[in-house]
Amino acid sequence: MKGVASAPGAGTVLNALATHTGAAFGIDVDTTATVDLDSDTSAVTGEIAAAPDGDTRLIERCVELVTERFGTAEGGTVHTDSEVPMAAGLKSSSAAANAAILATLDALDVSVVDPTGKTELGDDTVSAADAEAGEITYLEACRLGVEAARDAGVTITGAFDDAAASMIGGVVVTDNDADELLAHETREWDVLVWTPPERAYSADADVDRCGNIVEMAELVEELALDGRFGKAMTVNGLAYSAALDFATDPAVEAMPHAEGVSLSGTGPSVVAVGDGESLAAVREQWAPRDGSLLETTTRTEGARIQ
Numbered sequence: 001m002k003g004v005a006s007a008p009g010a011g012t013v014l015n016a017l018a019t020h021t022g023a024a025f026g027i028d029v030d031t032t033a034t035v036d037l038d039s040d041t042s043a044v045t046g047e048i049a050a051a052p053d054g055d056t057r058l059i060e061r062c063v064e065l066v067t068e069r070f071g072t073a074e075g076g077t078v079h080t081d082s083e084v085p086m087a088a089g090l091k092s093s094s095a096a097a098n099a100a101i102l103a104t105l106d107a108l109d110v111s112v113v114d115p116t117g118k119t120e121l122g123d124d125t126v127s128a129a130d131a132e133a134g135e136i137t138y139l140e141a142c143r144l145g146v147e148a149a150r151d152a153g154v155t156i157t158g159a160f161d162d163a164a165a166s167m168i169g170g171v172v173v174t175d176n177d178a179d180e181l182l183a184h185e186t187r188e189w190d191v192l193v194w195t196p197p198e199r200a201y202s203a204d205a206d207v208d209r210c211g212n213i214v215e216m217a218e219l220v221e222e223l224a225l226d227g228r229f230g231k232a233m234t235v236n237g238l239a240y241s242a243a244l245d246f247a248t249d250p251a252v253e254a255m256p257h258a259e260g261v262s263l264s265g266t267g268p269s270v271v272a273v274g275d276g277e278s279l280a281a282v283r284e285q286w287a288p289r290d291g292s293l294l295e296t297t298t299r300t301e302g303a304r305i306q
Helices: 057-070 092-107 128-133 138-152 160-168 207-225 229-243 249-254 276-286
Strands: 002-014 021-038 044-048 075-082 111-113 135-137 171-175 180-185 190-195 260-263 270-274 292-297
Touching (some): 002 160, 002 229, 021 292, 092 138, 160 171, 171 207, 207 229, 229 270, 249 270
Parallel strands (some): 111 135
Antiparallel strands (some): 190 292
């Protein structure tokens, strides 16, 4: 039983560390997961192509949760191959979890449905009868990945905002305590990402220090719920760069040109959005910096079974 699926990374509009409300948007870089299930074993073995010695607990737990719910606790293997750099703030864990969840569902021939439409708000839950019939919605599949992330200890807030942006695309605002979608809109932006050489892991972020910027995070939430995502990004980026001890210089350089710019996640990447001409000016500012530049676009559609 084999399944293959892919899911995009994401950029940050509102980091959820301060208030547990978050906002993020899908970007056009993918993680692909391949799952091979074996009914003769219950053990799951993971492999990350870009990091042979990397921590595979998350993707293994994703397979386990799906087979426990829809299968007979089959074991097997899960392999991920990613365009999303790890520990760079571009939601590599959420993309890997979504891809692993969908690939396992594919291997079990479980239908991924969405009675409200993949990009609309509404009652996205699946009843026990639906589960027994072998169906799940995209957002319920996303919640399984969030559950796996909590079980694996790779997230502080559950990162439902990042996971939802990756799973359904577009821009999302979420309640990360309740794992609920508060808003979902489409934005077609060009995207420029600067990633410095160092890496930062979300689980290592200074949560107590982020508590000092609650009022700023609440302002960002208001802007995001009003659809003013670019301004929300920029305020978020300045506040969280200060709280997490990252330089604000890259954001300040981009602000005259980009529609929005922010530290992504807990860093270290900085993401700017806008049109291609505006971001070309940002690229000139960022090009001399150590690290790498990535030019891509937003994703209006999210994860998919292949």
